[in-house]
Amino acid sequence: MSSVLITGASRGIGKATAIELAHRGHRVIATARRPETLAGLPVHQRLRLDVTDQDSVDQALRAAGRVDVLVSNAGATVRAPLESVPLAEVERLYQLNTIGALRVTQGMLPGMRERGSGRLVFVSSIQGRLVLPIIGPYGASKWALEALAETLAIETGHFGVKVSIVQPGAVATDGAEQAGAFFAQDDPYAPLLRQLGALRGEVITAEEVAAVVADTIERPDPPLRVPAGAAAERALRARKEAPEDEPFLPAGIDW
Template sequence: MMKKQRVWFISGCSSGFGRGLARAALERGDCVAVTARNLDAVSDLVDKHAARARAIQLDVTDSSSVRRAVAQAIEAFGRIDVLVNNAGYALQGVFEDATDAQIRRVFETNVFGLMDLTRAVVSGMRTQGSGHIINLSSIVGRLSGPLLAYYSATKFAVEGLSEALAGELTDFGIRVTLIEPGPYATDFASRSLDPIASSDAYVKLTERANASYAGMIFDDPQAVVDAIVQVASLATPPLRLPVGTQALGMARDALRAQSTELERWAGLSTGGGYVV
């Protein structure tokens, strides 16, 4: 049996998961709208698969760029079967010390940019009666920790948006999946990270947190790419998929902690008071 050829639209293909996924989809025989702010960064991918790849300039923080990019993909391929909202970056540091510009920029990219791109694509999927929206979240979209307040807030927003969207679109044959990677060996901790300068009051906390995060094991990012390719092939994909042993363990720990706390305070929740 021949594999169905799909049309992918992937944001943020210049590096990391986006670049690896674009390559995997093209090698699989699919068509891909390979997007980036700088098209020189993806020219090698497109040149190698000229018949099935289109390099399309995209800045998700610019609504006119979003609309233009989607229109170019439709013109090239006639449809979009799989939208992967991959573009994004981390803002890391103490909540109190972030600047207004830093806060607004990370939300413009990770949340509002994702919303704009999804809104631009979803009407076409609804008309064709099929589609799959895959949103790159993070394991910190389920739980958070010191120095991750703003990045986690953007991913928590993406999780809530995606859950609601899944319910709204199911009647139209459109599926929604959240991919929740743990720590992976991409350029995320360098090129895709905006550090917040710490004030003197938080030096000790910052040192402890950074030391803890530095001790994490960074897995091969190909596992995330492989998981997305497999999820895109499923008729009934999961809404949430932690990817990686660390991510799965962290998700389980978070769910257990939430369940324990829920039961501990159940009496207070239902008006019966709390018994020590």
């Protein structure tokens, strides 16, 4: 069984993944910015790790010891039109969703490279391959994450490191409810916000995504991109089949 470190394990997909992997017999190191939120998880270690803080990352990786698999899951989202989204919010998402993932990866890779083995699993989204209105900053951070992950697959495959990107669609977690929303009174983009619910379609559970993550870790030769659930597969197929010379507007938006 593998030693697996999970970022953002206090709730949602990260928490479900920690439980799933522990039940499968893996040595799980659950991490979060506030380690007290990890209480009760059936894991080997519970550590403080803030992906936006280099000292925090360094301390956590020293405490974790050897790690065979990184599940890079920590992330956040926001609701706002690009015309008026506070740029500080965009920077915050990139620091957490993109740069934070790379920061932890950089701490892991030397050991993996020297051992000639390792797994990097990035929890992305279908929005790493397509865009949804009003969630543009989140999508942009996930597109950037997928670019980093695919580059890592090329650069590190020679050293025995395998990279996978798990791409859920709509997931039944509290992430959307916790997202900040930035709209003016009588905002001209408000009709798009009201239509976001129609885009969610088939919603899967965090436990279903966790099973996909665990299955990916346990596959001898995992693919680079792994859609999580039938709805994600359909959405990504539709994006792939759509013309590239015009914006792709998902079904369910009347604009």
